Amino acid sequence: MEEQRSINVWYVCGLSLCNFDCAYCASGQPVQGGGRTNDREWQTEEDPGRYERILDWIGCQPYRIGLRLQTIGEPFVSWDFLKGAVRISESPNIRFVELVTNGSLLRRRLPKFIDEHGADPGKFSLWVTYHHTEIPARELVDQVGFARDLGMEVVVNCLVFPDNTDELRQLAPLCAAQDIPLNVDIGQNFNEAYTGKPFIPVLDDKVVAVMRELDIDPQIQLTAIAAWAAPRGLQCSAGHDYVHITPGGDVFPCRAYRLGGKQTLLGSATDESFKLDLRQEEYGRCAIKNGCTCKEDFLHMRIARSPGRDHRSLGLGYPGTVPASENAAVTRKLQQIQGTRLVRVLNSMTDNGA
Ligand code: SF4
Numbered sequence: 001m002e003e004q005r006s007i008n009v010w011y012v013c014g015l016s017l018c019n020f021d022c023a024y025c026a027s028g029q030p031v032q033g034g035g036r037t038n039d040r041e042w043q044t045e046e047d048p049g050r051y052e053r054i055l056d057w058i059g060c061q062p063y064r065i066g067l068r069l070q071t072i073g074e075p076f077v078s079w080d081f082l083k084g085a086v087r088i089s090e091s092p093n094i095r096f097v098e099l100v101t102n103g104s105l106l107r108r109r110l111p112k113f114i115d116e117h118g119a120d121p122g123k124f125s126l127w128v129t130y131h132h133t134e135i136p137a138r139e140l141v142d143q144v145g146f147a148r149d150l151g152m153e154v155v156v157n158c159l160v161f162p163d164n165t166d167e168l169r170q171l172a173p174l175c176a177a178q179d180i181p182l183n184v185d186i187g188q189n190f191n192e193a194y195t196g197k198p199f200i201p202v203l204d205d206k207v208v209a210v211m212r213e214l215d216i217d218p219q220i221q222l223t224a225i226a227a228w229a230a231p232r233g234l235q236c237s238a239g240h241d242y243v244h245i246t247p248g249g250d251v252f253p254c255r256a257y258r259l260g261g262k263q264t265l266l267g268s269a270t271d272e273s274f275k276l277d278l279r280q281e282e283y284g285r286c287a288i289k290n291g292c293t294c295k296e297d298f299l300h301m302r303i304a305r306s307p308g309r310d311h312r313s314l315g316l317g318y319p320g321t322v323p324a325s326e327n328a329a330v331t332r333k334l335q336q337i338q339g340t341r342l343v344r345v346l347n348s349m350t351d352n353g354a
């Protein structure tokens, strides 16, 4: 029945303050007028009220929702945000709420989050990204271990950049020693943080050799490259079992489709009467030429599926199988960015290249 369908929702709300200042921040740089702020919690005065209204809308949808509730900055700086997160987590249609955090405030904020505000640790997942310029690896893993011991599901996420392989080599055994899952992704060059490098700064860099040591998932990374370079025509379940909501409440099949404007808009989550009209067929063909760069989006491509994937996270992939025809289509796509060092290393790590 339609009411039983499980879907993923990635909602990025207007909370914009962050206590870190990463050069490669996807939310931009406050000094350059980017979306992230360093002098106020929310981007605009309307954002706190809109956040509550959008949560109300999510709580009324007739689906079993896995919610990645993201901010433009850091979620644990704001009690207004965290109180909303507790409220939506209590909604019967919510399977889990995943918060995306830099991990630096967990020891300070989680006890009050749970004891005073009533957060059920079993309902929350934490996706904790390691930012090598802002926090020592040991301190981060200590904070994440604290959250895990309170009963939260946790993943430490790290990004491979040209200048952080030593730090990542320290991080991996620290996570292993505490039995904390570690996810490794390829970093992206926002704000030209790595001057003169391409959007994927390690695309042709010698440091990609580190991926063999870090247990990176080659299938997902090859999906990331294909989604960035040439996703058009590939099969994807966005719009069937996944939607993205912007800070303003616009609902799209995925974040990359928001650039299509009204043509790809499904409706507004600030409109109480708007009901999600999801595609019945599981997969449709992607219509954009390039630039599907968010993991929450491209993990819904069929080529990222694998039978063993089933997590309370929008960052680790979903179960399913990949038909040979789709694999062949991706191989043709990857030929368009011809034998970069990164693609060669990843291919050598797949079953085909072993
Ligand atoms: S922690 Fe995240 S939001 Fe904050 S500056 Fe770093 S990348 Fe940006």
Ligand code: SF4
Residues within 6 Å of the ligand: 227, 231, 236, 237, 238, 253, 254, 255, 256, 257, 285, 286, 287, 288, 292, 297, 298, 300, 301
């Ligand atoms: S491949 Fe990316 S851009 Fe295309 S439909 Fe899927 S999520 Fe959207």
